[in-house]
Amino acid sequence: MCIAAKNDNVASLEMLLAARGDVNRPTTDDRSTPVYMAAQGNHAQVLKLLMKAKANVNGTLNRKQGGWTPLFVAAGFGHVNIVKLLLKHPAIHTSLVQKSVAPRNFWGFTVPAGMTPLDIAQRCKRSPVVRMLLSSAASAVSKPRKATTSASAASKHKAPASLADDAIKRMRLHSASK
Numbered sequence: 001m002c003i004a005a006k007n008d009n010v011a012s013l014e015m016l017l018a019a020r021g022d023v024n025r026p027t028t029d030d031r032s033t034p035v036y037m038a039a040q041g042n043h044a045q046v047l048k049l050l051m052k053a054k055a056n057v058n059g060t061l062n063r064k065q066g067g068w069t070p071l072f073v074a075a076g077f078g079h080v081n082i083v084k085l086l087l088k089h090p091a092i093h094t095s096l097v098q099k100s101v102a103p104r105n106f107w108g109f110t111v112p113a114g115m116t117p118l119d120i121a122q123r124c125k126r127s128p129v130v131r132m133l134l135s136s137a138a139s140a141v142s143k144p145r146k147a148t149t150s151a152s153a154a155s156k157h158k159a160p161a162s163l164a165d166d167a168i169k170r171m172r173l174h175s176a177s178k
Contacts, residue, residue: 002027005037005046013049023055033059039070039086042079047086057089058096069096075117075133076107078126083117087136094118094136 001021004012013034017023026033032040035055038047047070051057060067071092074082086092097114107124121129 001025001034001050002032002037005034005043005050006041008038008041008043008046010045010049013046017049017053023050023053024059026059031061033070035059036061036068036070036073039074039079039082040077042074042077042082044081044085047082051085051089057086057091058093060096067097069093069117071117072096072115072120075121075126075129076124078121078124078129080128080132083129083132087132094133 001013001016001023002025003009004016023035024033033056035047035050035057036059037043038050057071058069060069071083071086071094074086087094095116097116107120109123111120111123115123118130118133121133
């Protein structure tokens with residue numbers, strides 16, 4: 001399924017799904033899942049089929065590869081349609097952090113451990129994705145440093161100030177509850 005997802009081969013994917021192939025089976029090299037491959041390649045139709053087949057939308061690459069989720073990689077590449085599809089999924093986790101032990105150069109800069117999909121979208125200057133993530137409350141993570149990041153992201157990416165204010169309030173409430 002990974003090969004079909006990577007190559008945007010809808011017909012092959014449909015045949016594999018009909019044969020009850022494992023929608024979450026990763027590749028052997030970097031442990032990419034079919035959902036991850038579809039997200040990375042900006043293959044919306046493939047992603048829709050996988051989501052309909054109940055594939056794990058939060059599956060990560062192995063720790064050595066950074067622990068990136070499909071939402072993280074789609075946000076970094078600015079794949080608006082993929083981010084939109086993933087954000088509609090009820091099981092999506094928008095604040096999962098990248099878990100790399102060592103920084104990894106992928107988008108032309110070092111990606112340190114602890115980045116969220118919002119962080120990578122901001123760093124890659126993907127304004128439409130930043131606005132989507134802010135409006136979906138993806139900025140409400142437990143780290144206090146995100147409060148200023150959310151506010152600056154909202155203004156920098158022309159998102160309504162109320163989104164940033166709302167995100168900051170959620171983070172303060174979350175921090176206070178700990």
